[in-house]
Amino acid sequence: MLDVQAIQELVRKGRRYDAIFAIIGLFCMMIGILMLAVLLGGLVDDGAHRLNWTFFENFPSRRAQRAGILSAMVGSTLVMLITAATAIPFGVGAAIYLEEYARRNWVTNLIEINVTNLAGVPSIIYGLLALGLFVYALDFGQSILSAGLTLALMILPVIIVSTREAIRAIPSSIREAAYAVGATRWQLVRDHIVPYSAGGILTGIIIGLARAIGETAPIITIGALTVIAFLPDSPFTGEFPYLSFEWMKSPFTVMPIQMFNWLSRPQAAFQENAAAAGLVLVVMTLIMNGAAIWLRMRFRKRIKW
Amino acid sequence: MNNASDTAAHAAPPAGSRFGFKRTRNLGERFIEAILFAISMATVAVTIGIVGLLIVESAYFFERVSIVEFLTSKQWTIMFEEKHFGVLPLLAGTLVTSTVALLFAVPVGTTAAIYLSEFATARVREIVKPSLELLAGIPTVVYGYFALLMVTPALQWFMPDLPGFNMLGPGLVIGIMIIPYITSVAEDAMRSVPMQMREGSYAMGATRLQTALRVVVPAATSGIVAAYILGISRAVGETMVVAVAAGQQPNFTWDPTEPGATITAFIVQVALGDLPHGSIEYQSIFAVGLVLVLMTLLFNVLGHWARTRFREAY
Known part of the structure; x- marks a missing residue:
């Protein structure tokens, strides 16, 4: 026999549990965002008063009040130049090969498994590779070149994976149409595949570079934790050939290293500098990642196959 | 004279140019594919580099420190005078x-x-x-x-x-x-x-x-x-x-x-x-x-x- 009251009670109980879980779930979901807010609040509270033009114009100094992040900003920019210049062609090239050229055989399988595994390797291990390979074996020293190449290796899997995803989203009818009018494989890739997947590729590149710009551990491992109170040689020169590559061999510091340096000092004044540097770093990565997400949504909405 | 050039024109160009075009086109394609393949294999080289370097340097390390000590010692005091290497x-x-x-x-x-x-x-x-x-x-x-x-x-x-x-x-x-x-x-x-x-x-x-x-x-x-x-x-x-x-x-x-x-x-x-x-x-x-x-x-x-x-x- 169905007892109406018992059933009603059961339904009510079910609803109650649903509601309780919804509240817990909402809270768990918000924890991360809540923590980000607390973290940002803390950084602003400790470091915002240090953020003025002199902070961006000064070199690191023994006196916390006069210290700034000029060399770190310049260093980060130059390191990112090298990283982008190597990681983008290699990452996109490998992804194009895997999606458009590779035959299904054991070599392709090997490359694919390898990329997956590389994505899971802790970043500090790339630092060890760079220490043995770039710093000593190839004798690049503790230079901008070594650091840029290290970070390029680290973000290579990120760019490969996102480029492959973007290419895979292109329907095969596009490929068939191109072949039907006599295009070669390279013509297809150059005129169709790359332009149509440009949004996804760009997203991957930005996310990769955002990760590289905040990465500390591999750069410490190549031994680059020094106070740098000068700028590398300018890449542009007054006389022919107007470009100089001396800056690549220069010692350097980057934003996260500068922050770590200040953070590991006991004086409160330096930790305020660390907070200010952290604030700049967080804002930079948030802007880059935000731009990537915005780009992806834009491209997703615009393209209808 | 006229005849000779005529036969020559008939013999070589049409077929020759068509096949020649195809050959350079194929060569270019092959070249690009080879470059892309080399780039992909570079990712494998990274892994080989990581594994090789870790194993070689670790081998030097274990020549100086016994594996047994490494795995069983409860002290890791590499920065001190008396060094212990327990992981x-x-x-x-x-x-x-x-x-x-x-x-x-x-x-x-x-x-x-x-x-x-x-x-x-x-x-x-x-x-x-x-x-x-x-x-x-x-x-x-x-x-x-x-x-x-x-x-x-x-x-x-x-x-x-x-x-x-x-x-x-x-x-x-x-x-x-x-x-x-x-x-x-x-x-x-x-x-x-x-x-x-x-x-x-x-x-x-x-x-x-x-x-x-x-x-x-x-x-x-x-x-x-x-x-x-x-x-x-x-x-x-x-x-x-x-x-x-x-x-x-x-x-x-x-x-x-x-x-x-x-x-x-x-x-x-x-x-x-x-x-x-x-x-x-x-x-x-x-x-x-x-x-x-x-x-x-x-x-x-x-x-x-x-x-x-x-x-x-x-």
Whole structure:
């Protein structure tokens, strides 16, 4: 026999549990965002008063009040130049090969498994590779070149994976149409595949570079934790050939290293500098990642196959 | 004269030019394919480089230090006069911080994933998923600041005896760091459970929560386990949070309120000092690096196994 009251009670109980879980779930979901807010609040509270033009114009100094992040900003920019210049062609090239050229055989399988595994390797291990390979074996020293190449290796899997995803989203009818009018494989890739997947590729590149710009551990491992109170040689020169590559061999510091340096000092004044540097770093990565997400949504909405 | 040029023109150009065109076109195509193939193989070279370098430098290390001492000694005092090379303190530090992180991140991340997949509206999901990506993009050194100067002082309110450097604070912060990964991957897994299964469950009179816990979660187990494994390997490889906030003292203990050092923190600590090529310190970071790679490899294999073991076919 169905007892109406018992059933009603059961339904009510079910609803109650649903509601309780919804509240817990909402809270768990918000924890991360809540923590980000607390973290940002803390950084602003400790470091915002240090953020003025002199902070961006000064070199690191023994006196916390006069210290700034000029060399770190310049260093980060130059390191990112090298990283982008190597990681983008290699990452996109490998992804194009895997999606458009590779035959299904054991070599392709090997490359694919390898990329997956590389994505899971802790970043500090790339630092060890760079220490043995770039710093000593190839004798690049503790230079901008070594650091840029290290970070390029680290973000290579990120760019490969996102480029492959973007290419895979292109329907095969596009490929068939191109072949039907006599295009070669390279013509297809150059005129169709790359332009149509440009949004996804760009997203991957930005996310990769955002990760590289905040990465500390591999750069410490190549031994680059020094106070740098000068700028590398300018890449542009007054006389022919107007470009100089001396800056690549220069010692350097980057934003996260500068922050770590200040953070590991006991004086409160330096930790305020660390907070200010952290604030700049967080804002930079948030802007880059935000731009990537915005780009992806834009491209997703615009393209209808 | 006229005739001769005529026959010559007939004999060679039409066929010749067509085939010639095709040959250069093929050559160009082959060349490009070869370049792209070489680029792809460069990624394999990176792996070979990592593995080769770790093994070679570790081999030098184990010529000077016995493997038995490495695996059994409970002291790691490479910075002192009397050197001991026991990896156990570093392993213990790594396991303690990772365990704290997982104890925090797994329940929170799973609950958030269930909520996001089964309870939240599409609009909420559209906002939350990208913000998870933003969270995952925060530089780790900033999280180090968070652990050292904000979380540890907050914990000291509840635990006045907690030292300024400890493993609990960094562990919790690593937990916060990996929540976005766990939530995002676990949510993807739950979303890919077919709608019919939920509808079947609702039709039988199950509530949302019952459906989520007894139908969706079991069906998505393989993906959820993969999310945990991803979280573990992030936690084990995390460097800066521990290097900043855990004290950088190799300490054989299972107590998270004590200071300690992980494998990664030790590598940072050695790299901060003067590091002559070929010294025992230089070789030791490759030896512990090899241990770290083997650990993450083990987790990757476990993850792969779990994905196939718990796979549900619909």
